[in-house]
Amino acid sequence: MTRWGILGDGAIGGLFAARLALAGYSVQLVMSKAFHQGETKRSLHYQDDQQQVDLELTICDHTEQCDMLLICTKGYQVVDALTSIRLSKHTQLITLHNGMGPQQQLVHRYPEHLIWAGTTTHGAERHQNIIRHQGTGITTVGRYPSGQSEQLPPLWIMELNAALADVVYHPHIEQALWQKLAINAIINPITAIAQCLNGELLTPSYQPLIRELANEIHQVAKACQIILSDSDIIQSVRQVCQHTANNHSSMAEDIRCQRQTEIGLINGYIIRKAQEHQIEVPLNQQVVEKILKGDCANG
Numbered sequence: 001m002t003r004w005g006i007l008g009d010g011a012i013g014g015l016f017a018a019r020l021a022l023a024g025y026s027v028q029l030v031m032s033k034a035f036h037q038g039e040t041k042r043s044l045h046y047q048d049d050q051q052q053v054d055l056e057l058t059i060c061d062h063t064e065q066c067d068m069l070l071i072c073t074k075g076y077q078v079v080d081a082l083t084s085i086r087l088s089k090h091t092q093l094i095t096l097h098n099g100m101g102p103q104q105q106l107v108h109r110y111p112e113h114l115i116w117a118g119t120t121t122h123g124a125e126r127h128q129n130i131i132r133h134q135g136t137g138i139t140t141v142g143r144y145p146s147g148q149s150e151q152l153p154p155l156w157i158m159e160l161n162a163a164l165a166d167v168v169y170h171p172h173i174e175q176a177l178w179q180k181l182a183i184n185a186i187i188n189p190i191t192a193i194a195q196c197l198n199g200e201l202l203t204p205s206y207q208p209l210i211r212e213l214a215n216e217i218h219q220v221a222k223a224c225q226i227i228l229s230d231s232d233i234i235q236s237v238r239q240v241c242q243h244t245a246n247n248h249s250s251m252a253e254d255i256r257c258q259r260q261t262e263i264g265l266i267n268g269y270i271i272r273k274a275q276e277h278q279i280e281v282p283l284n285q286q287v288v289e290k291i292l293k294g295d296c297a298n299g
Contacts, residue, residue: 001025001026001159002025002026002067002068002155002156002159003025003026003027003028003065003066003067003068004017004020004025004026004027004028004066004067004068004069004070005027005028005029005030005060005063005065005066005068005069005070005091006020006027006028006029006030006069006070006072007030007031007069007070007071007072007073007081007082007085008071008072008073008074008077008081009029009031009042009072010072010073010074010126011124011125011126011131012072012096012120012122012124013029013070013072013073014044014046014124014126014131015122015124015131015133015164016070016072016096016163016164017029017044017057018044018046018053018055018131019046019133019163019164020160020163020164021055021057022046022053022055022163023159023162023163025159025163026065027057028057028058028059028060028065028066029042029057029058029059029060030059030060030061030062030063030066030069030085031059031061031081031084031085032061032081032084032085033061034084035084036059036061039059040058040059041056041057041058041059042056042057042059042129043055043056043057043129044056044057044129044130044131045129045130045131046131046133047130047131047132047133048132048133049133061085061086062085062086062087062088063085063086063087063088063091064086064088066088066091067090067091067092067156068091068092068094068156069087069091069092069093069094070094070096071093071094071095071096071097072096072097073097074097074098074260074262075097075098075099075101075102075262075265076102076260076262076264076265078095078097078102078105078106079102079105079106079109082106082109082110087110087113089112089113091113092113092114092115092116093106093110093113093114093115093116094116094117094118094141095115095116095117095118095144096118096119096120096139097262097265098180098184098188098250098262098265098266099181099184099262099264099265099266099269100177100178100181100265100269101264101265101269102265103115103117103144103177106144107144107145114143115143115144116141116142116143116144116173117141117142117143117144117173117177118139118140118141118142118173119139119140119176119177119180120137120138120139120140121135121137121138121139121240122135122136122137122138122139122164123135123137123244123247134247135243135244135247136165138166138167138168139160139164139166139167139168140167140168140169140170140173140176141157141160141167141168141169141170141173142169142170142171142172142173142176143173144173144174145174146170146171146172146173146174147172153169154169157169174226175226175227175228178221178224178226178228179228179236181217181266181269181270182214182217182221182228182233182236182237183233183236183237183240184266185213185217185266185267185270185284186201186210186213186214186217186233186237187201187237187240187241187249188249188250188251188252188261188262188263188266189251189263189266189267189287189288189290189291190206190209190210190213190287191248191249191251191252192249192251192252192254192255192261192291192296193287193290193291193295193296193297194296194297195252195255195256195296195297196252196297197245197246197247197248198240198241198244198245198246198247198248198249199241199242199244199245199246201237201241202238202241202242202245209283210234210237211230211234212283213283213284213287214230214231214233214234214237215230216270216274216279216281216282216283216284217230217233217270217284218230218233219274219279219281220270220273220274220277220279220281223273223274223277223279224273224277250262251263251266251291255291255294255296261291263287263288263291263292264288267284267287267288267291268288270284271284271285271288
C-alpha cells in the first residue's frame with residue numbers, strides 16, 4: 001500500500017488528505033518546522049453531501065515515510081515549500097497546482113526523483129479546520145515530462161482513484177496541462193478583474209473578450225505543438241462556467257483578499273511562450289498588467 005504525503009494543506013490538499021485517510025491509506029501532512037511550529041497532529045473536519053467526519057492527521061517535516069508526495073501549494077510556492085522540508089530520495093513528486101512553470105523547475109532541481117504532473121477539477125473550500133468538498137471532478141496525472149515512462153498507469157493511481165474518483169492517467173500530460181491552463185487563463189483573470197461569479201462569463205458581453213483570449217492561447221499552444229483549437233477552448237470555458245456558475249474563481253478570491261495571485265504562472269506563462277515563438281498576445285499582456293496593478297473592480 002502506498003504511503004502518501006500532502007504538501008500544502010489548503011482546500012485541495014485538505015481534500016486529498018481527508019479522502020485518502022477515509023479510504024484507509026497512510027497519509028501525512030508534510031510541512032516545515034517553521035510552519036507547523038511544533039504541532040505533531042492536526043484535526044480536520046471533512047464534509048460532503050453524504051458525510052461529515054472528524055479526522056486527525058500526523059504532521060512531519062520529512063518524507064521518510066512517504067512514497068508519493070502530493071504537492072498542493074500555490075504554484076509560486078512549490079519550490080520554496082519543497083526546499084523547506086527534508087525530501088527523501090525514494091519519494092516521488094506529484095504537482096497539482098494551477099499554471100505551468102514549476103513542473104519544469106522540479107525536473108531540473110530534482111533529477112533523482114520521479115516527477116508527475118497533474119490537474120484536478122474537484123472543488124473544495126477550507127474554513128479553519130473544516131474541509132468542504134463542493135464539487136466532484138476529474139484528476140488527470142502523468143509522468144513529467146511525458147515520453148520517458150511506460151504507457152501503462154502505475155498502481156498508485158488506482159489507490160488515488162479509490163480515495164477520490166475519478167483519476168485518469170494521461171501518457172501525454174502536457175496536453176492536459178495546457179487544456180487546464182487555457183481555461184484558467186480565461187476564467188481567472190476576467191473574473192478577478194470584474195470581481196464576478198464564474199457564471200457571469202456566460203453573458204453576451206464577455207464573449208468577444210473570451211474569443212480573443214482563446215485565439216491568442218490557441219496560437220501559442222500550436223507553436224508549442226499542443227493541439228488546442230480556439231473553439232475547443234471556448235467550449236471548455238463555457239462548460240466550466242456552467243458547472244461552477246455560483247463560484248468565485250481562485251484568482252478572484254485572491255484579489256478580493258489581497259493575496260498574491262498565480263497570474264505569472266497562467267497568463268504570464270502564455271506570454272513567455274509567445275515571446276519564445278515571436279507571437280503577439282496583447283490581450284494576455286493586458287490582463288496580466290491589470291492584475292499586477294490591482295486594476296480590478298473593488299480591488
